[in-house]
Amino acid sequence: xxxxxxxxxxxxxxxxxxxxxxxxxxxxxxxxxxxxxxxxxxxxxxxxxxxxxxxxxxxxxxxxxxxxxxxxxxxxxxxxxxxxxxxxxxxxxxxxxxxxxxxxxxxxxxxxxxxxxxxxxxxxxxxxxxxxxxxxxxxxxxxxxxxxxxxxxxxxxxxxxxxxxxxxxxxxxxxxxxxxxxxxxxxxxxxxxxxxxxxxxxxxxxxxxxxxxxxxxxxxxxxxxxxxxxxxxxxxxxxxxxxxxxxxxxxxxxxxxxxxxxxxxxxxxxxxxxxxxxxxxxxxxxxxxxxxxxxxxx
Numbered sequence: 001x002x003x004x005x006x007x008x009x010x011x012x013x014x015x016x017x018x019x020x021x022x023x024x025x026x027x028x029x030x031x032x033x034x035x036x037x038x039x040x041x042x043x044x045x046x047x048x049x050x051x052x053x054x055x056x057x058x059x060x061x062x063x064x065x066x067x068x069x070x071x072x073x074x075x076x077x078x079x080x081x082x083x084x085x086x087x088x089x090x091x092x093x094x095x096x097x098x099x100x101x102x103x104x105x106x107x108x109x110x111x112x113x114x115x116x117x118x119x120x121x122x123x124x125x126x127x128x129x130x131x132x133x134x135x136x137x138x139x140x141x142x143x144x145x146x147x148x149x150x151x152x153x154x155x156x157x158x159x160x161x162x163x164x165x166x167x168x169x170x171x172x173x174x175x176x177x178x179x180x181x182x183x184x185x186x187x188x189x190x191x192x193x194x195x196x197x198x199x200x201x202x203x204x205x206x207x208x209x210x211x212x213x214x215x216x217x218x219x220x221x222x223x224x225x226x227x228x229x230x231x232x233x234x235x236x237x238x239x240x241x242x243x244x245x246x247x248x249x250x251x252x253x254x255x256x257x258x259x260x261x262x263x264x265x266x267x268x269x270x271x272x273x274x275x276x277x278x279x280x281x282x283x284x285x286x287x288x289x290x291x292x293x294x295x296x297x298x
Contacts (some may be wrong), residue, residue, distance in 0.1 A: 009100075011099050011110070011151030012053045012153060013211075016274055022270075024053045024186075024276070026054070026056075026279050027054060029068050035282070037174070038282050039071070042144065047080060051081070053083070053084050053115055054081050055072075058117070068085060069100065072084070074111055077107075084109070084113055085104050087112050087115065088140075089139070089292050090119065101147045102147070104150075105219050107146075107255070110150055112152055112153070112154070115137055115154070116134075137154055137181040139180075140172075141154060142181060143178040144181070152183055152187050153183065154177040156185040158190040159198045167198070167199075170207065171199065171202035175201055175208040177202060177207035178208050184210060186213045186219060187277075188232045189217040189228065196214050197271050200212055200272075212274070214277065216277065216278050216290075217261070219256070219257035220250075220254045223240055258290055258293065278290075
């Protein structure tokens with residue numbers, strides 16, 4: 001199915017704030033031809049669920065710039081799904097970031113996730129801005145506003161960004177991004193609904209009503225997800241990891257991972273979350289099994 005031009009649709013920000021429950025998927029740029037096939041197989045499997053949007057990540061240090069723009073544009077052109085491209089400050093000057101925004105526009109993409117991004121050494125490494133570039137994601141949000149025509153999302157951190165002075169300071173950073181023009185936020189992965197509720201409460205206490213979509217990562221490989229959680233500053237709680245004790249078969253790990261993710265989805269929705277954002281790792285099976293458990297149908 002070929003999509004209608006995205007500029008004629010409501011923005012993601014409008015859909016998340018005004019529409020019914022939002023469902024979205026996140027993909028990564030593939031590294032080789034086998035990865036391309038896996039990615040598009042997942043896209044075909046998930047498209048019938050008519051997500052509010054899908055997004056494509058941007059490699060550490062801006063390493064997948066061209067691939068990310070190309071894949072996001074292809075999704076926008078060749079599927080019925082709204083595509084959102086990621087964009088980070090890392091490794092780019094202000095002029096280069098303007099050029100990337102124009103490249104997204106030329107590819108038919110009207111929605112971006114504006115991120116400071118992490119240094120190549122990881123999120124806990126000292127931040128050094130690119131000469132001629134930005135230090136804060138709020139500056140990138142402001143640039144996208146200046147270029148015009150984009151719906152802008154930003155990142156949020158239920159357990160606080162690894163470099164944040166405190167959770168309160170991190171909440172103030174999210175509010176600053178909203179004040180710069182961000183219309184919605186997507187959280188990093190987390191595993192305790194209480195952490196999501198705490199983030200929302202801190203932001204609301206500052207008088208900001210930006211919708212915050214919870215980011216859900218099904219555990220299909222415990223070691224891989226534990227490493228990703230560590231890199232993002234999230235905690236894999238003992239009570240969650242204990243549920244995988246003694247499991248050696250991948251099918252059993254995936255089954256329990258789906259159970260854990262389904263319970264988390266139910267909890268955050270009960271807390272009033274405006275939707276669910278799934279980190280797919282370019283695979284569809286676990287997400288589809290969660291949908292079945294939640295009774296979400298295509």
